[in-house]
Amino acid sequence: MKVLLHHFTSLSALGGVDKVVQDLAIGLKKLNCQTGIVEMGSSWAPKRLIEGNVPVWTIAKASTFRWERPRSWASNTRSVYQFMRVIREFDPDIVNVHFPTSQIDPLRWVTAIPHRWKLVATAHNSDIRCLPTSNAAEMKGFIRFYGFVDSFTAVNKDLLEEAIGLFPCLRSKGHLIENGVSEEWFNFLPQSSAAKESVLFVGRLEHVKGIDILLEAWHQVYQEVRWKYLLLAGDGCEALTYRRRAHELGLSQNVLFLGRKTHTELVSCTEMPVSLSFHRGGKDFL
Numbered sequence: 620m621k622v623l624l625h626h627f628t629s630l631s632a633l634g635g636v637d638k639v640v641q642d643l644a645i646g647l648k649k650l651n652c653q654t655g656i657v658e659m660g661s662s663w664a665p666k667r668l669i670e671g672n673v674p675v676w677t678i679a680k681a682s683t684f685r686w687e688r689p690r691s692w693a694s695n696t697r698s699v700y701q702f703m704r705v706i707r708e709f710d711p712d713i714v715n716v717h718f719p720t721s722q723i724d725p726l727r728w729v730t731a732i733p734h735r736w737k738l739v740a741t742a743h744n745s746d747i748r749c750l751p752t753s754n755a756a757e758m759k760g761f762i763r764f765y766g767f768v769d770s771f772t773a774v775n776k777d778l779l780e781e782a783i784g785l786f787p788c789l790r791s792k793g794h795l796i797e798n799g800v801s802e803e804w805f806n807f808l809p810q811s812s813a814a815k816e817s818v819l820f821v822g823r824l825e826h827v828k829g830i831d832i833l834l835e836a837w838h839q840v841y842q843e844v845r846w847k848y849l850l851l852a853g854d855g856c857e858a859l860t861y862r863r864r865a866h867e868l869g870l871s872q873n874v875l876f877l878g879r880k881t882h883t884e885l886v887s888c889t890e891m892p893v894s895l896s897f898h899r900g901g902k903d904f905l
Contacts, residue, residue, distance in 0.1 A: 621653040623711035623736075625726075627718040627746075629660045630675065635822060636718050636743050639798055645671040646799075655709050659721055663701050666708070676705045683757065684724040698725035706736070715739045716768075718746045723764040730767045737769040741796075744774070745827045747782045765789055772796045817848040821885060824855035834861060838868045847873065854879040 624644055630637045640656060647654040648671055656675045664677035678701035682694040702725060706714075712735075716722055719740050730738055751757040765771065765786040771793045773779035783789050818837075822828045830851070837849050851861070851874065858876070865874040 621711045625716040626658045644673045739770045740768045821852045824858040849874045852877040
């Protein structure tokens with residue numbers, strides 16, 4: 620079987636979904652399944668190989684299609700043509716679209732062309748929870764897209780239920796497949812007391828991730844539970860806001876901002892000394 624994973628942006632741009640897609644590709648290859656990845660970038664780029672000898676093609680991202688905007692016709696035509704080049708080269712049995720957002724317009728045109736491969740869409744979070752529900756024209760595009768898919772998967776139960784509520788057509792083809800945990804985490808046994816008393820969050824420090832809710836919850840429970848430290852690994856446009864909020868809540872000794880970490884560094888970041896500082900407006904709070 621050949622599976623082509625379709626990622627909504629370039630693989631290096633974000634941490635969560637791109638890690639899932641790459642791990643999935645590598646895992647499928649270990650099961651003797653031929654796997655490739657299509658990413659959306661600024662322009663076409665031919666096949667390159669990443670970890671595990673997984674082939675990756677880059678196609679140009681299309682703008683939202685509008686009949687009254689001829690330039691969007693050209694943008695979508697370009698993406699469709701480039702995607703079909705990949706299809707002809709790789710010849711997949713399944714196209715699995717992850718985080719369906721900017722891909723949906725060109726894919727609607729592609730699926731109108733006779734094809735033998737099956738279309739699967741996988742929702743990860745804000746691709747469902749941040750849909751433009753107040754914009755009827757944009758929502759029609761998502762409704763048509765999900766009507767085309769042969770199967771739909773979500774990474775948690777609540778997300779699956781929300782998707783079905785928005786798109787009833789998914790009820791008969793929706794499935795729950797939770798994200799797995801990479802095996803390296805099971806090979807790591809923390810030795811320090813700090814690691815055993817810590818809760819680690821990894822992700823972008825942006826509103827959609829709910830860090831503000833996490834800080835409020837931590838303020839309410841940290842004195843009652845056995846975990847003493849909340850470690851936040853990542854960076855983002857709301858980083859300064861969350862650092863200020865942690866200080867306002869009196870969590871300077873209990874919430875540590877570790878900054879952006881590579882996937883390799885994450886495995887051992889809970890071994891860091893608990894005296895790490897974080898910054899607000901150029902000042903250190905220890």
